[in-house]
Amino acid sequence: MGTDALLRTVGVGAGDEVVVPAFGNAEVAEAVVRAGALPVFADIDPVTYCLDPCAVEAAATPRTVAVVAVHRFGRPADLTRLREVGRRHGLPVLEHGESEAPCDELAQRRERAAYLDAKLRGVRTPEGDGGHTYQQYVVRVPGNGRPDRDAFARALRERGIGCTVPVKTPVHRLPEFRRWLVCLPETERAAEETLALPVEAALTRREMQRIVSACNALGGPVAVGSTPVFGV
Incomplete structure (x- = not known):
């Protein structure tokens, strides 16, 4: 409904x-x-x-x-x-609500999410929850806010890793809702730090390793305007 x-x-x-x-x-x-x-x-x-x-x-x-x-x-x-x-x-x-995935697809997503949980460094992975279905695998890029997260995302895309910013602008900051002044610190922080990494059931082991390698090579936040140096 x-x-x-x-x-x-x-x-x-x-x-x-x-x-x-x-x-x-x-x-x-x-x-x-x-x-x-x-x-x-x-x-x-x-x-x-x-x-x-x-x-x-x-x-x-x-x-x-x-x-x-x-x-x-x-x-x-x-x-x-x-x-x-x-x-x-x-x-x-x-x-x-969100649409539910078939059981086999859900199991594969959870398997890929568990792999990312164990291997990723330099980002905050989602906290464990048995009820999580990983419609999106959302990490936090810690640092000084949006510039760091966006630079991190750009660097991943340059390595061919498809990542997305799940919420670019909180609803209360959209022009049609801005007249309702409200302080939402956790919402603002999440909008500045969150990044969704690939976790689709179709991803191969090699593709998952590439995601981990690219994220870990960055070693945390990337300064705006800097040129990332990646490891192998």
Whole structure:
């Protein structure tokens, strides 16, 4: 069921507020606006990249009528704690989910993710979670923010490694939502540091080794304008 339909099922309308994440999924906030309501952005958990239940509780007001939990990168939101918050405030928690992969593909992705977990250096790998389906394998490039991550990504692409920045601009920073001023430090930090590496089931062992070799040769953040020197 799409977000518009989910909002209709709980009667979201003009003057209402709906708590949503700002880390990706602009369509969720857009659906809230189409319903005539106000999207209220709450911060994320830095491990799961999903709504932080404590931030949701802090964002709730008497006008709040629902929370939309978005599952990110194949890792589920903490629905147990979010629903506890919902019960305390009389709010339904709606789920914006991700499509599930076939079991064989999921097993292969997890196998490749485990290989990357064990071999990668110089980036922060995803923290272990048995429920992670690795729709995307998202690492953090530590350093001084976006320039380091972007330089790291450019250097990988020059080595033929297809990587993507999962969220270039948080939703609350988009022009159509910028009028709602809010401080979301974990969302901002994740947007500056995260990078999605290949983890598709079709990747061969040699391709996985190339990913590891390219990442580890960088040895951490790359300064803007520098020429990376790679090992073999």
